[in-house]
Amino acid sequence: MYYDKRFQKDPHFPLIAFNQEQIKSCTTGGYLLAEKSKFEAISQRLINLDMQTLQNISRRMEDGDHVIPKTDEEKSCFQLIKDLHHVGSHVKGSLTNKKYMRNELWSLISYAGAPSWFITFAPADNMHPISLYYADIEEKFNPEIRDYSTRYKLMAENPVAGARFFHFMVQMFIKHVVQHTLDFMERQVHTMEWLNNKVV
Numbered sequence: 015m016y017y018d019k020r021f022q023k024d025p026h027f028p029l030i031a032f033n034q035e036q037i038k039s040c041t042t043g044g045y046l047l048a049e050k051s052k053f054e055a056i057s058q059r060l061i062n063l064d065m066q067t068l069q070n071i072s073r074r075m076e077d078g079d080h081v082i083p084k085t086d087e088e089k090s091c092f093q094l095i096k097d098l099h100h101v102g103s104h105v106k107g108s109l110t111n112k113k114y115m116r117n118e119l120w121s122l123i124s125y126a127g128a129p130s131w132f133i134t135f136a137p138a139d140n141m142h143p144i145s146l147y148y149a150d151i152e153e154k155f156n157p158e159i160r161d162y163s164t165r166y167k168l169m170a171e172n173p174v175a176g177a178r179f180f181h182f183m184v185q186m187f188i189k190h191v192v193q194h195t196l197d198f199m200e201r202q203v204h205t206m207e208w209l210n211n212k213v214v
């Protein structure tokens with residue numbers, strides 16, 4: 015958030031920052047796993063792992079087979095995969111993290127039902143003066159109309175400004191549109207409950 019946007023305009027900074035966050039999360043997950051009482055059993059599984067069995071399982075999975083562990087070696091390999099999932103679940107962007115998010119999504123749909131309506135929300139960042147202010151290095155806000163090439167250049171050089179603008183617009187939409195709708199629905203529910211009580 016420096017005034018000259020040096021980090022926002024650096025093409026490598028987001029990748030490096032995200033990579034460092036993943037390393038930290040992976041270290042945290044490994045530490046939590048190591049602190050558990052079953053860490054000794056996990057380390058023994060790693061030492062005694064049958065690489066030929068693991069390669070055989072990987073090859074069968076690549077061919078699309080549904081592999082069910084039968085032998086002790088296969089069960090040990092599957093248990094080791096579960097141990098790795100425990101570490102990977104803490105790492106954003108990992109396959110395990112995505113799998114856990116999908117499970118949470120299906121659980122939410124099972125509990126609350128499928129969503130009944132969708133909204134496509136796509137504000138034009140290269141047209142709005144707020145996003146252009148986020149992308150520029152000027153400290154004073156000036157909602158002037160800029161030419162086509164200047165607007166596109168500002169947004170192309172600073173993708174963080176587009177993300178900040180989208181986040182701001184979504185927050186405003188939720189606060190002023192969705193919350194208003196939720197308040198209205200809540201009042202309707204209270205009214206129906208009051209009428210039902212009167213009838214009873």
